[in-house]
Each structure stands twice: as C-alpha cells, then as structure tokens.
Amino acid sequence: MSASDLYGELRPRAFAIAYRMLGSVSEAEDVVQDAFLRMHQTQQRDEQITSPRAYIATLVTRLAIDQLRSARARRERYVGEWLPEPLVTDPSPAEHAETADSLSLAFLVLLESLSPQQRAAFLLREVFEYPYDEIAELIGTNVDSTRHLVARARHHVRKGRPRYHASKRQREELAQRFLAAAEQGDLPALEALLAQDVALHVDGGGKVRALTRPVNGRGRVARTLSAGLATLARRGVRIQVAEINGQPGVMAFDEQDRLVGVMGLSIADGQIQTIHSIANPDKLRHVVRVGDADALLQAGRRPGTDD
Structure with a gap:
C-alpha cells in the first residue's frame, strides 16, 4: 500500500480520536500530522511497524494526552467560557446515532x-x-x-x-420551530421549546462581544436569544438550520456570506436542554467539510468486544 493510500485509510480514525480528546479541530489536525510524520520517520529508519493502524492510534492518543495537559493551562486563562470548536456535519444514518452522540458539543x-x-x-x-x-x-x-x-x-x-430520547426527525423539526420563534421574537413559542432549567453557553473568546457566563432558566434564555437574534437580523445576518457535531443547530452568516456563529442544541424529552453558541472567529476557521465530518462520524466501531 502506498503512503498516500495508507494515510487516507488511517486518517479518519486518527482525527476522530484526536478531536474527541482535544475538542479542537486545529489541535487535532496538528496531532494527526505529527503522528504521521513520526511514523514516516520511523519507516525511513527501516524500523518495522507491524501494525500501522495500532501505531498511529498509539501516537495520536499519547500526543493528544500531552497536548491536552498543556492546553488546560491555556484554557484556564481563556476569556469567558471555553467551548469546543464546532463541526458542521452531514446528517448521519441511524446506525451511526451513538457515534454522533459522542461527537456532540454537550458531550465534549x-x-x-x-x-x-x-x-x-x-x-x-x-x-x-x-x-x-x-x-x-x-x-x-x-x-x-x-x-x-x-x-x-x-x-x-x-x-x-445528555440523553437524546427524541428521534432525529423530531429533533430537526424542533430546531426549525426554535429558529422560527427566535427570529420572530415570539417569546411564548420560544419558551415552550425550552426546558425549565435550560442553560445557554456562549464562547466569544474575548474576540467578539459575548456573554462570559452561562444564562440559566427558560425565561432568561428566551429573552437573551430573542434580543440577540434581533440584533443580528438588523445587521443583515442570515440564520439557517444545520447539523452541528451530529446534533441539531444553526449557523449564522453575515452579508458577505461569512460564517460568524454556530449554535448547537441539546434536545431531550421534546425540549431544548442546553444551547452552546460559538462566536469566537478563531474557532470558526476550521469548520470541517461535510465529507470529512461524515468520515469522522463513521470512523470505526470495533465489533466483538465486551465489557
């Protein structure tokens, strides 16, 4: 197998492990590249690698552990709440639902x-x-x-x-209703979609004006969302429903069609339990392509193992 073929075969799982470990697309990409470089250097020294798959998984895991240890110190100095870098994912088949749940912003x-x-x-x-x-x-x-x-x-x-008791179709329909109510400023309709103890988390990273602490409670979250989306609308921002990290969400684009925000919704028992909104532009530059995200969702379940 050629080096490029081997890279194409091993990269999806390597990235899947690294991203779930780090919650950062950019850091995960760096870890994956470093792992493949180290494997190439080992091969150049004519050292035998019995299983490239196991070798890459080992390198990625250990590099991610080291990276996470150093990243934690930086995250303690982060301005406001730190949230993972989002992935815009392709609607995944039902058989990948559990894998998609492990990709959700709430889980990360x-x-x-x-x-x-x-x-x-x-x-x-x-x-x-x-x-x-x-x-x-x-x-x-x-x-x-x-x-x-x-x-x-x-x-x-x-x-x-979080437990996602609603079906995928029900979650998508609820996301559509959420967006319509928020855009129309219909507070009663919006509140009806939110859990009593719903929490809103926003990550601006000090780069854009954003909440620095969570907002809790149905009434406060509804008012905050309605006011925020109304402000965005006046600035020409366009909102559309999307799948974010395998779960329902929305994306916001400015008048130049640039991505300016991503919001993920955690839904259970027919209501929105948690909302994660990422507006830090540094975290929106690495939104993965649909094809890559699909590979990430499907990046390998290992059959035949037991507890």
Whole structure:
C-alpha cells in the first residue's frame, strides 16, 4: 500500500480520536500530522511497524494526552467560557446515532472534567470499543489501572451525559420551530421549546462581544436569544438550520456570506436542554467539510468486544 493510500485509510480514525480528546479541530489536525510524520520517520529508519493502524492510534492518543495537559493551562486563562470548536456535519444514518452522540458539543464539554488519561481510556473503550489490554498499551498503563480509569470516567459521564430520547426527525423539526420563534421574537413559542432549567453557553473568546457566563432558566434564555437574534437580523445576518457535531443547530452568516456563529442544541424529552453558541472567529476557521465530518462520524466501531 502506498503512503498516500495508507494515510487516507488511517486518517479518519486518527482525527476522530484526536478531536474527541482535544475538542479542537486545529489541535487535532496538528496531532494527526505529527503522528504521521513520526511514523514516516520511523519507516525511513527501516524500523518495522507491524501494525500501522495500532501505531498511529498509539501516537495520536499519547500526543493528544500531552497536548491536552498543556492546553488546560491555556484554557484556564481563556476569556469567558471555553467551548469546543464546532463541526458542521452531514446528517448521519441511524446506525451511526451513538457515534454522533459522542461527537456532540454537550458531550465534549462534559469530557473536559476528566483527566487526560481518563478521557483517553474512556473514549477508546466507550466510543471506539478497544479491548482493555490494547487501551493499556496505548496509554502506557496496565489493564487493572485501565479498567479503573474507565469505570471512574463512565460513572462521572453517565451522571451528566445528555440523553437524546427524541428521534432525529423530531429533533430537526424542533430546531426549525426554535429558529422560527427566535427570529420572530415570539417569546411564548420560544419558551415552550425550552426546558425549565435550560442553560445557554456562549464562547466569544474575548474576540467578539459575548456573554462570559452561562444564562440559566427558560425565561432568561428566551429573552437573551430573542434580543440577540434581533440584533443580528438588523445587521443583515442570515440564520439557517444545520447539523452541528451530529446534533441539531444553526449557523449564522453575515452579508458577505461569512460564517460568524454556530449554535448547537441539546434536545431531550421534546425540549431544548442546553444551547452552546460559538462566536469566537478563531474557532470558526476550521469548520470541517461535510465529507470529512461524515468520515469522522463513521470512523470505526470495533465489533466483538465486551465489557
């Protein structure tokens, strides 16, 4: 197999692991490129690589752990709330629904509370279904420690993980109704779509005027959204429904058709539970192409593993 063919085969999973580890497209791309460069250098030294797939997964995981450790210090100095860089994804087939859920902004935010090693062990086990012995080798620990890492992470994530009980079609319809109510300034209709304890999170990164703290509660969130979208409309901003990180959302474009904002909606029990809005322009420059996002959603479930 040629180097380009090998890269094309291995890159989707490598990026899928790196992005879920880091919540950043740009950082994930850097990690993937570094991993492939290191593999190429190893091959140039005529060192045998028995399994390129396992080799790349190991490099990406370890590089992502190191990157996440250094990134956390930067995120502590971040202006306002830090949210992941969004992906605009292609509507995924039903069989990839669980993988899409692991890509959601709400899920990635939840993973931020795990240690880098916990995050790696949990993702490799729960999302990519690696066996424990392989995970232990990937993250440089033993099987018992790996099981402990996964168990602690699983307990924490299950307490806060959003559950998407509505069908994909129901979620899309609710997103359309949400957009219509917000654009029309119909507060009663908007409030009816929001959960009582809904939370609005906004990431402007200090680059644009934005909320620096979450807004909580149905009434406050509805008023904040209505006022914000009305301001955008007066400035000629166009809003459209899109799929963001495998879940319903909206995209905002200015009069020059430039992307100026992305909003992801977490929906459960027929209501919007959480809204994540990213307006930091640095996080909108790497919106992945639909084809890449589709590969990310489908980047490998491992059959035949057990708990």
